[in-house]
Amino acid sequence: MSHLTEAQVAHFKEQGYLVVEDVLDPEQDLNPVIEEYAGVLDQLAQDLYAEGEISSTYDDLPFGDRLTKIYAESGRVHAQYFDFSLPQQNVQPDTPMWVGPQVFRLLRNENLLDAIESLIGPEIYSNPVQHVRLKPPEHLCPVNEDTGRVQIGATPWHQDNGVVTEEADETDMLTVWFGLWDATIENGCLEIIPKSHREGLLQHCITSTDMSRGFGRHIPGKFLRAENSVPIPLKRGGVLFFHRLNCHSSLPNNSDNIRWSFDLRYNPTGQPTGRSAFPGFVARSRSNPESELHDPEEWANLWHETRHRLSQDNDNPTFHRWKTDDPRCA
Numbered sequence: 248m249s250h251l252t253e254a255q256v257a258h259f260k261e262q263g264y265l266v267v268e269d270v271l272d273p274e275q276d277l278n279p280v281i282e283e284y285a286g287v288l289d290q291l292a293q294d295l296y297a298e299g300e301i302s303s304t305y306d307d308l309p310f311g312d313r314l315t316k317i318y319a320e321s322g323r324v325h326a327q328y329f330d331f332s333l334p335q336q337n338v339q340p341d342t343p344m345w346v347g348p349q350v351f352r353l354l355r356n357e358n359l360l361d362a363i364e365s366l367i368g369p370e371i372y373s374n375p376v377q378h379v380r381l382k383p384p385e386h387l388c389p390v391n392e393d394t395g396r397v398q399i400g401a402t403p404w405h406q407d408n409g410v411v412t413e414e415a416d417e418t419d420m421l422t423v424w425f426g427l428w429d430a431t432i433e434n435g436c437l438e439i440i441p442k443s444h445r446e447g448l449l450q451h452c453i454t455s456t457d458m459s460r461g462f463g464r465h466i467p468g469k470f471l472r473a474e475n476s477v478p479i480p481l482k483r484g485g486v487l488f489f490h491r492l493n494c495h496s497s498l499p500n501n502s503d504n505i506r507w508s509f510d511l512r513y514n515p516t517g518q519p520t521g522r523s524a525f526p527g528f529v530a531r532s533r534s535n536p537e538s539e540l541h542d543p544e545e546w547a548n549l550w551h552e553t554r555h556r557l558s559q560d561n562d563n564p565t566f567h568r569w570k571t572d573d574p575r576c577a
């Protein structure tokens with residue numbers, strides 16, 4: 248059991264975030280996931296090689312160099328291939344994703360759930376807003392021809408409440424962020440603004456101007472107190488927990504290796520997830536343990552069924568509330 252102390256819970260409530268070292272055991276909890284992903288990368292390499300997009304499968308390279316080389320030579324970031332979620336539009340019957348058993352095992356990690364229980368209570372739902380992020384060094388990353396920017400880089404300032412629909416505004420959604428390897432200032436760890444969760448939901452914009460960092464949906468600099476930001480480097484095994492209204496972004500990856508992280512979310516069971524088109528599951532229930540999902544195949548099937556359903560739908564579900572032409576963004 249590794250429940251949090253009262254002081255840790257108080258820190259979370261006051262500051263809107265909490266760093267806890269050694270929640271996950273690198274060898275037992277993270278290495279199996281890393282091994283599973285080696286197989287996913289191998290498959291990607293073989294697929295791209297068969298399609299003539301790359302001249303070698305680069306199977307003699309270590310994971311990070313291999314991924315970077317394959318992205319660079321194919322000229323594309325293949326993020327969706329690794330992600331345990333689906334894109335927000337244009338889902339096809341064969342849209343790639345990775346919903347493997349070791350990922351599921353990590354979503355249900357007991358130590359992680361103990362810490363989460365201290366923050367949101369004993370009825371814990373795995374919210375489907377979840378991602379793996381594999382970011383190549385920026386100097387080796389393929390560039391988007393239209394914008395001239397790297398295809399995957401620094402994450403702009405935002406609040407996670409801003410990436411879900413209004414129905415989850417009262418949901419006690421907790422973000423759980425950790426590195427598969429060490430996250431450093433150089434390789435692009437997260438930055439957060441302490442106490443920013445006290446100021447409510449801020450305006451997010453999807454214009455490409457006035458970017459405080461990165462691009463895409465973001466909180467413009469004029470609405471932020473970015474001068475108060477704090478970088479959160481994390482050793483393997485450490486976890487950053489934050490409130491749905493905490494303002495955060497990531498630094499760019501200025502290192503020579505990939506930056507590799509998971510960001511997961513959990514909320515008390517029964518509250519809206521804010522992404523109802525995607526499947527979640529009961530990760531822990533003290534009142535009704537029978538309702539917990541323990542079978543990795545069942546979990547994978549939930550995602551496969553969702554992919555099938557969305558690929559048949561002509562209407563894309565709504566994922567957030569922000570409009571491109573909002574006058575507050577002008």
Ligand SMILES: O=C(O)CCC(=O)C(=O)O
Pocket residue numbers: 380401402407422424437495496497508510511
């Ligand atoms: O890892 C990143 O770059 C962004 C993560 C993030 O925004 C989150 O965990 O909510």
Ligand SMILES: [Fe+2]
Pocket residue numbers: 405406407495
């Ligand atoms: Fe976020």
